[in-house]
Amino acid sequence: MESFSLILAIVVVTALAFDFTNGFHDTANAMATTISTGAMKPKVAVAMSAVLNLVGAFLSVEVANTISKGLVDEAGIRPEVIFAALVGAILWNLLTWLVGLPSSSSHALMGGLIGATIASAGVGAVHGDVLVTKVLIPAIAAPLVAGIAALLATRLTYSLGSKADGNASKKGYRAGQIASAGLVSLAHGTNDAQKTMGVITLALVAGGAVAPDSDPPMWVILSAGLAIALGTYLGGWRIIRTMGKGLTDLQPQQGFAAQTSAATVILASSHLGFSLSTTHSVSGSVMGAGLGRKGGVVRWSTATRMFVAWGLTLPAAALVGALAEYVTGFGSWGTAVVAVFLIASSAAIWKLSRREVVDHTNVNDTDDAEPAGVVTTAMAAVTPPPATGSAKASEDPIPAFPSQATAERTPTTTTTV
Numbered sequence: 001m002e003s004f005s006l007i008l009a010i011v012v013v014t015a016l017a018f019d020f021t022n023g024f025h026d027t028a029n030a031m032a033t034t035i036s037t038g039a040m041k042p043k044v045a046v047a048m049s050a051v052l053n054l055v056g057a058f059l060s061v062e063v064a065n066t067i068s069k070g071l072v073d074e075a076g077i078r079p080e081v082i083f084a085a086l087v088g089a090i091l092w093n094l095l096t097w098l099v100g101l102p103s104s105s106s107h108a109l110m111g112g113l114i115g116a117t118i119a120s121a122g123v124g125a126v127h128g129d130v131l132v133t134k135v136l137i138p139a140i141a142a143p144l145v146a147g148i149a150a151l152l153a154t155r156l157t158y159s160l161g162s163k164a165d166g167n168a169s170k171k172g173y174r175a176g177q178i179a180s181a182g183l184v185s186l187a188h189g190t191n192d193a194q195k196t197m198g199v200i201t202l203a204l205v206a207g208g209a210v211a212p213d214s215d216p217p218m219w220v221i222l223s224a225g226l227a228i229a230l231g232t233y234l235g236g237w238r239i240i241r242t243m244g245k246g247l248t249d250l251q252p253q254q255g256f257a258a259q260t261s262a263a264t265v266i267l268a269s270s271h272l273g274f275s276l277s278t279t280h281s282v283s284g285s286v287m288g289a290g291l292g293r294k295g296g297v298v299r300w301s302t303a304t305r306m307f308v309a310w311g312l313t314l315p316a317a318a319l320v321g322a323l324a325e326y327v328t329g330f331g332s333w334g335t336a337v338v339a340v341f342l343i344a345s346s347a348a349i350w351k352l353s354r355r356e357v358v359d360h361t362n363v364n365d366t367d368d369a370e371p372a373g374v375v376t377t378a379m380a381a382v383t384p385p386p387a388t389g390s391a392k393a394s395e396d397p398i399p400a401f402p403s404q405a406t407a408e409r410t411p412t413t414t415t416t417v
Helices: 006-025 027-036 042-056 062-071 079-098 105-121 128-160 166-206 218-234 237-246 252-272 278-292 300-328 332-353 374-381 389-394 402-407
Strands: none
Touching (some): 006 079, 006 105, 006 218, 027 237, 027 252, 079 105, 079 300, 105 166, 105 278, 237 278, 237 300, 300 332
């Protein structure tokens, strides 16, 4: 059994707190489209996602090993560094949850770890090749690959179902959505729960509790799986609203295509040990599915805010992590100051969130509308006209041309809280 110091125990508890925020922050990745299309009731959806997240945590340790053995030099890391990194990641998760933006919990964790490590041991303690090949490149490639795959899959589903009965087709795709949402949840467990496992294992190595190059102990795997499952069950309703309704309006065919494409990308990356952002993958697939339907509109104002948040995640979390590491360097009282700051900031963010509550009862209540932009108009211009007959019943009664659709809508600025 590992020997624990007080600081090591604090790090483990803080890591599990991050895992909890990761769970409710990323619930939208698996269930936003399923909830927005009505394929599942909100509470049932998040319960299923929580169970499958827990199961997924036991399927692999490749991503955990990338973090605990590859990203930073274990020899230059103290438990206080891990604690500072987690502070940066947790605060970024909570801030983006407050404003309903789907940002990457994975990159928040990576940023916090990089910033705290540089503040403690210098730039040389960060393995730049691992950062580029297994974090940054997948961050750029994942949304593009998932988006293109979802766009093509959406076109294919509408083409194959063009002669099917509209209502029967929708029922079939709703069933497919439930299955694909389960696959995304399972994939999320294999990828995101492992990040916390990797951080705890890194802290155990830094604290001398386990040998270097060790795999995560079983109790670490179990506790990380339970923490992310509990967070998932509570549901990140603000981000679910943005992902399900704020980016585009999805039909069951699109939801199925988006989730299947995202799950494929996430599972492939987990197998290769890439610390992929499930948020990037799912957001890309949702936008791809939105562009794949004739007359579909992607709300680019929301997407732009999301892209900005993605770009800020690594540096913002790194800055907070570095500052927290600087304060912890003053000794036990510095660590206590950082812990109090984390608790107070988290409480303040939660109190602000109570001003406008978003939960399972109103997660789909949004009247946001936005005129079709240049990209949507261009995509519609090269899309073949929909087939006549029963095919029209399988899609929304949206006019074929974006200009018609926008004429019937009142343009507003998308604001999701």
